[in-house]
Amino acid sequence: MTVTEAPTTRQQNRIDTEARIVSAARSLLADGGEVTLRAVARELGLTAPALYRYAASHEELVRMIAIAIDGEVAGKIAAAAAAQPADDPAAQLIAACVEFRQWALGNRKEFALIFANVDVECIKEYDGSSGMVFSGLLVALWEAYRFPVPALADLEPGLAAILEVPDAPVDPAMKGDLAGLVWTLTQGWSRLYGTVTLEVFGHVDARLVEEGYLFRSMIADQAEPLGLKPELDRLQDLIGQLLVAG
Amino acid sequence: MTVTEAPTTRQQNRIDTEARIVSAARSLLADGGEVTLRAVARELGLTAPALYRYAASHEELVRMIAIAIDGEVAGKIAAAAAAQPADDPAAQLIAACVEFRQWALGNRKEFALIFANVDVECIKEYDGSSGMVFSGLLVALWEAYRFPVPALADLEPGLAAILEVPDAPVDPAMKGDLAGLVWTLTQGWSRLYGTVTLEVFGHVDARLVEEGYLFRSMIADQAEPLGLKPELDRLQDLIGQLLVAG
């Protein structure tokens, strides 16, 4: 039911108001305030029940925030990768990982909302979300370095069957001989997500987080399976530069 | 100010009531109910303000729950390890890891409360907490297998300085030549925590969680640095048994 006509003023108002609602709610979340319907409404000069014209419940409002943040972080990651030379996919992948980590450490509430939430579900991964970005970067890395891709035949049959039909969108190149890249991607995501989560929630010596020792050690672990061992020194230098810059 | 006298009935009542408060609150959390002051009080036949004699605020009540759960999970992990043969520290460590993972997947709310919380802080690590358990298991493993311990001199100076003075309690054996075990412990904890958190919050293909592929892959990664490569087959069998049993 796409509207092809020029948008009426009411339609435009609705879009604007919805954007302002999400924006105000995000500001409250980031500034440590409580994201309540009344607080959000107050920010826009409205009353709380008015928000029910835009979200069916408080939980749905939170979900709207989460989706907005999710999209933004995916964009930031993609931008960080794009800021590296086009012919250096290793630097692009590293920059993306660093960006994700720095964003998480600088926006813990938002990170917890999206990536460590048991209540608000259904923040389904979609194209443009972080997973898709890393998927593309990994394929580009393989095209440049041709690191060994795990053959599905060498994996446990049950595992191979799962990898053949990924449940989240991945780069379309990850089929056939490259289906094993889904496993590489999953394991890499597990390392990145796990390390960043540990750093964000602080269940580890804080000094190892501040100085980035844990994060850099994780990256170093990843170098070998990704064929980046010879590049590790310059990549660690790059991480150092990105950490002080961001 | 320790009381050496026999406890008066009032002191005993206070202890009992506090225990019942924490127990009722934990039941509410586990059963999906809201952990509100009124709900907890109702469970004991009290009124909400009465709880302020035991916890200065709702947040402190939640912290009391968290500490209780933290202690219990540490006990479960230690018990799972103790259930393995005394002369098989590898099996003990594996059993502890599996127990932690299974508990987390079966008690997601509680796991999130303790291990993925940005609000309730100050759940400081203490003796008897999970970290201490894994610390002891790792030392026992080293005594049996003598896997290579990273020498502090080979690490970055800043990292070595941190490892020399751990901020969380670790096994007293982790000094001198064995100070590098703190780094091994930290990296291992990073893998376990990261993988389990990813599994609990579901930011990965659910089928990889159900079948345990992600978890077993993480364990396999750990085998080499811990000198368990020759034992990996039987340890994977052990994991399979423990997963179907628990």
Add this chain to the structure above:
DNA sequence: GAATCATAGTTTACACCGTTTACAGTTAAC
């Protein structure tokens, strides 16, 4: 043993929360 005090509970009240209902003004559509 009586008087005193600290403790552990109550009742009441307040401000705030998410949510529903009924209503009013404005815009869009026929």
Add this chain to the structure above:
DNA sequence: GTTAACTGTAAACGGTGTAAACTATGATTC
């Protein structure tokens, strides 16, 4: 121009954490 849909309001309900005043009772002291 009339009708309908939309977007806001005010009022109210039950529930929340929390503070204050009050009360019964176990513990302590003379």
